Amino acid sequence: MTSVRVVARLDVKGANLIKGIQLxxxxxxxxxxxxxxxxxxxxxxxxxxxDAVASLYGRNNLLEIVKRTTDEIFIPVxxxxxxxxxxxxxxxxxxxxxxxxxxxxxxxxPELITEAARAFGSQCVVISIVxxxxxxxxWEAYTEGGRERTGLDAVEWACRAVDLGxxxxxxxxxxxxxxxxxxxxxxTAATSNRCAVPVIASGGAGAVDHLRSVVRDGGANAVAVASxxxxxxxxxxxxxxxxxxxxxxxxxx
Amino acid sequence: MNASVSIVDYDxxxxxxxxxxxxxVGATSVQMVSSSHGLEDAERLIxxxxxxxxxxxxxxxxxxxxxxxxxxxxxxRPLLGICLGMQLLFDESDEMGRHPGLGLIxxxxxxxxAQQASQHGDKVPNMGWLPIRPPSPEVTWEGTIxxxxxxxxxxxxxxxxxxxxxxxxxxxxxxxxxGQPFCAxxxxxxxxxxxxxxEKSAVAGLNILRRFLAMTEAKKG
Numbered sequence: 001m002t003s004v005r006v007v008a009r010l011d012v013k014g015a016n017l018i019k020g021i022q023l024x025x026x027x028x029x030x031x032x033x034x035x036x037x038x039x040x041x042x043x044x045x046x047x048x049x050x051d052a053v054a055s056l057y058g059r060n061n062l063l064e065i066v067k068r069t070t071d072e073i074f075i076p077v078x079x080x081x082x083x084x085x086x087x088x089x090x091x092x093x094x095x096x097x098x099x100x101x102x103x104x105x106x107x108x109x110p111e112l113i114t115e116a117a118r119a120f121g122s123q124c125v126v127i128s129i130v131x132x133x134x135x136x137x138x139w140e141a142y143t144e145g146g147r148e149r150t151g152l153d154a155v156e157w158a159c160r161a162v163d164l165g166x167x168x169x170x171x172x173x174x175x176x177x178x179x180x181x182x183x184x185x186x187x188t189a190a191t192s193n194r195c196a197v198p199v200i201a202s203g204g205a206g207a208v209d210h211l212r213s214v215v216r217d218g219g220a221n222a223v224a225v226a227s228x229x230x231x232x233x234x235x236x237x238x239x240x241x242x243x244x245x246x247x248x249x250x251x252x253x
Numbered sequence: 254m255n256a257s258v259s260i261v262d263y264d265x266x267x268x269x270x271x272x273x274x275x276x277x278v279g280a281t282s283v284q285m286v287s288s289s290h291g292l293e294d295a296e297r298l299i300x301x302x303x304x305x306x307x308x309x310x311x312x313x314x315x316x317x318x319x320x321x322x323x324x325x326x327x328x329x330r331p332l333l334g335i336c337l338g339m340q341l342l343f344d345e346s347d348e349m350g351r352h353p354g355l356g357l358i359x360x361x362x363x364x365x366x367a368q369q370a371s372q373h374g375d376k377v378p379n380m381g382w383l384p385i386r387p388p389s390p391e392v393t394w395e396g397t398i399x400x401x402x403x404x405x406x407x408x409x410x411x412x413x414x415x416x417x418x419x420x421x422x423x424x425x426x427x428x429x430x431x432g433q434p435f436c437a438x439x440x441x442x443x444x445x446x447x448x449x450x451x452e453k454s455a456v457a458g459l460n461i462l463r464r465f466l467a468m469t470e471a472k473k474g
Binding site: 001002003005040043045067070071072074075076093094095096097098120121122123124167168196197198221222251252 | 267269270273274277303304305367371373374375376378379380381382383384407409410411429430452453454455458459
């Protein structure tokens with residue numbers, strides 16, 4: 001069986017690595033490349049860069065950061081935030097990204113998923129879904145970094161995006177994001193049960209126990225981790241050791 | 254070390270990472286080759302590739318590279334196919350119809366079994382890190398491109414199809430998907446195929462590329 005991937009998530013604003021709570025209240029952490037290098041050395045299986053403000057202003061500061069990253073880091077890199085067109089996808093792939101995560105633009109124009117999958121292959125198209133719990137049950141998909149409602153059921157949208165050609169689902173819980181209280185396991189389980197492609201759980205990791213639960217009970221194929229790493233609560237190797245001790249297959253750090 | 258490497262650029266995938274990776278392990282010169290001209294002087298050649306088999310084979314044909322790569326391989330100089338580039342080394346693929354490959358390693362390319370995979374909690378495409386090992390306990394990696402690796406080291410895979418060499422002696426390493434071993438590395442003399450991406454497989458992958466840079470033209474017997 002494929003090992004569970006530990007994905008270091010780096011939210012970026014301009015030239016800075018930042019971290020927020022519920023995708024708001026952003027705080028500057030440091031130089032993203034410096035953190036990326038350290039996570040690579042610690043044994044991260046993948047890096048995930050999300051440009052936190054690109055979709056608000058329709059620009060993308062990530063190209064330079066991605067180029068610098070892939071000059072010296074030899075693991076897969078996924079990039080998202082403000083990806084609006086096939087041309088944006090092409091530019092990011094040329095800069096060294098292996099996969100591109102699309103949220104807002106895919107909701108506005110779902111055919112973008114199919115066009116990107118046809119042009120570059122499903123394996124490099126990640127549908128990024130930012131989901132918030134509904135009071136009556138279920139989750140709603142949000143756009144613009146978690147600010148705008150879409151009216152779409154998050155899990156239904158994930159399934160549709162996979163049918164349209166997305167090769168992987170990144171599911172971020174707005175409710176849990178930045179809270180370090182654990183992933184939204186039900187959301188992850190609902191998504192992974194319905195989608196035939198790999199699912200990356202994101203939002204809420206605060207301890208290795210949270211990673212274990214979202215893999216075991218949520219069926220996550222990969223876990224995105226940010227705060228724990230940025231604030232040096234644990235290293236990637238600590239997390240992997242914790243997963244491994246619970247009998248979960250990981251690439252040794 | 255004075256190591257020169259050429260990379261086939263036929264618009265089938267992003268070559269930046271591969272370029273950076275061979276540079277990181279000591280390639281002193283890296284050439285991008287998009288026509289048969291560049292192949293005459295190539296000391297060692299990498300055939301990368303992502304996407305569909307038929308489309309890639311056609312792209313090689315259009316650039317006059319299909320036959321030149323076959324001729325290159327016949328000269329005994331080292332050739333490394335990566336991912337789809339590995340699959341292209343074989344006789345043919347079932348991917349969306351039947352397509353002929355370069356025919357440098359006898360065998361065919363078949364789709365991973367999604368049903369079998371799901372029974373083992375695996376998915377198609379197979380995307381992620383898997384440990385690689387010799388196909389049987391009697392096989393060692395001594396003298397192969399995998400000699401710097403320990404059995405069970407992880408490599409990063411992204412694929413829906415896998416090559417099946419006719420001759421089991423051509424299988425250097427396997428990995429498991431859906432409870433079944435598939436060919437992760439194939440070697441046939443100077444022609445080597447890697448189903449995973451060494452340029453994305455952290456230190457293990459870099460060690461494979463470093464070993465490739467140390468390979469030289471095979472002595473003709």
